[in-house]
Amino acid sequence: MRYSGFRIIREALTGHRGWGPAWRDPVPQAAYDYVIVGGGGHGLATAYYLAKTYGKARIAVLEKGWIGSGNAGRNTTIIRSNYLLDGNEPFYELSMQLWEGLEQELNYNAMISQRGILNLCHSDGQRDAYRRRGNAMRLNGVDAELLDRDGVRAMAPFLDFDNARFPIKGGLVQRRAGTARHDAVVWGYARGADRLGVDIIQNCEVTGMRIEGGRILGLETTRGFIGAGKVGVAVAGNSSRVMAMAGMRLPMESHVLQAFVSEGLKPLIPGVITFGAGHFYVSQSDKGGLVFGGDIDGYNSYAQRGNLPVVEDVCEGGMALMPMIGRARLLRIWGGIMDMSMDGSPIIDRTDVDGLYFNGGWCYGGFKATPGSGLCFAHLLATDSPQATAAAMRLDRFRRGLLIDEKGVGNQPNLH
Amino acid sequence: MLIPHPLLGPRDAQEFTYLGDAALIDRPDGLAADAAERFFDYGYLRDNPPGEHRELWFHEQGDRSWLVVTRNITTHEIVRVELARDVALARGRGR
Incomplete structure (x- = not known):
């Protein structure tokens, strides 16, 4: 069933009796031929692109719970491609471009909202670092814009510009960045993959x-042995x-x-804002x-839940x-389990076992990578060569x- | 989390910094023939199991001792705390 405005009107006039499940329960x-382990955003996107772009058949996605019940349902929904290093930036830009066409591609409303991301700087040194990052992005063909203090004030007048310890000196903006509806991304890929014949096997x-x-x-598996020509593992958090x-x-x-979400408030924050001093x-x-972390x-x-000192630190x-955020009441707090890799960057590669492929190590940046990760992992599975x-x-x-260490802190995962 | 320090009693985990798997006590011999391979393993690879995990915590804002904390990382329950010095000596480290 294709979704459209016409369809909604027709269903509204006929009592909404025509909607069916968006994917099968095979x-x-x-x-x-291909089994993907992990029915999160990355696994489902992999199955979708394997079927769609690489024309592969007989694909299954195995999920231990229900699809999207792991980190795909536990993130802060930010999409962006503002990385510094050449090992990362072209990949995240590919992902960003896939986000921009995702709703048309999947015929599914993923609520993609390109409201921009503003990274604030609070010292002259930090401004230099952001200028460097912005230039690195532009060298990779990505939009980046350095704002002075007045530019930031025009975008977000409610910030504390004259904070004694962390005065706002300016910011780096990527206007194409924004947010997407995390569950809809999972459901959209699941529906798209299912329509191409992929078996999504939950529980x-x-x-x-x-x-x-x-x-x-x-x-x-808990539902018996399932033979596979190639197996792709995309279970970030539980990769080890x-x-x-x-x-x-x-x-x-x-x-x-x-991550945290406040009670519902009237429109207040125009895009994504990051604090540069903490x-x-x-x-x-x-x-x-307000969704924050x-x-x-x-x-x-x-454990999928954290402790109070970090709650205090974030607040x-x-x-x-x-x-002004102090007036908002907190509605929910939740925790997700991250694969923190040794250099803070992900892994999409073959393994020493023939037919076994690995995708993981997304640290806490996996959501924005969902489409790119799916496409690149599908490419690797289909062609045996990296995208x-x-x-x-x-x-x-x-x-x-040959580490890809954006922060330059070395093999200490809790610092990335 | 409260960490029951073997000398000081229960201390707030916020007083500590976290290093990682207690296997880091067993630093390889840098002069061994296969030192490069063993340092790759030591520096980068981790068992990272669910359930009980032995790990190194440093009491930075306290008595500056290193502790080996055995913690169930699926529930955050702390099972056992030892001085890292005692653990290292028991494993044959010289000093």
Whole structure:
């Protein structure tokens, strides 16, 4: 069923009895050519592009819970491509361009809203760093604009410009950045993949990998053995657990990141704003809630909930940036589990096991990467060679010393 | 989180900084023939299991001791705390 304005009017006049489920609930077949482990945004996007762009058939996505129940449902919905390093920036720009055409591509309203991202700077040194970042972005063909103090004031007059410790000196803007509706991204890719014949199998947890002679033959699951020609793992947060089934140790730790949403308020914040003196970022959802977050808690965790010191730290950042936020009441706090990689950048690569491919290590930046990650992982699965923009995201870069370290803090995952 | 310090009693986890897996105590021999491979493993690869995890915490805003904390990272429950010095000596480290 195609969605359209005409369709909505027709359904409204006939009592909305014509809507069907957006995707099937198939029984798993004995074997597939491609099995994607993980029914989050990345896994579903991978299946979609495998079927659509690379014309592959007999594809399944296995999800242990319901689709989108992991980090796809736990992020702060920001999309942007304002990275510094050449190993990252072209990839995130590919992703950004896919976001811009996503709703037409999927015939699904993902509520993509390009309201811009404003990274504030609070010192002359930081302004220089942002100028460098903006120039690096422009060298990669991405829009970036350095604003002075008055420029920032015109965009966001409610900020605390004369904060004694963190005066606002200016900001770097990417106007094409913004937000998307996270669940709709999952549902849109699921519906798109399903229409191309992909089997989305929910409540099916992978419990083991059958590997013989260095080649993967299939997966043991809670719904029986499923044979596979190629297996792509996209389970960020739990990558170490799943890849341990293939005897692999990964260059990453799992950490918890908390996010927050306030009660609904009238339109207030024009886009995404980030505080440069602490770690705090905020946007406003279409329902009016302020969606914000900050640092990871900083210790290994699989708990999907964090502790109060980070709540305090994030709220202090918010208060320093926009004191009016203190009047808003907090509605919800939640935690998600991040693959924190050793250099803060992701991995999309083959493994030493024939037919087993890995996608993970997204740290706390995976949501914006969803379309690009899907396309690049599908490219790798279909062609056995990396997509051009993801060529640096190799698993062996740690061994070879070719890290992609945006923050320059080295192999300390809780600092990325 | 409260970390029951073996010398000081329960302390707020905020007084500590976190390093990572306690396996970092076992620094490889830099003169071994396979030192490059072992340092790659030491520097970059982690078991990262769910459930009980032994990890190094530094009491930076306290007595500046290193602790080995055994913590269930699925529930955040702290199971056992030892002085890292004792752990290292028991593992045959010289000093």
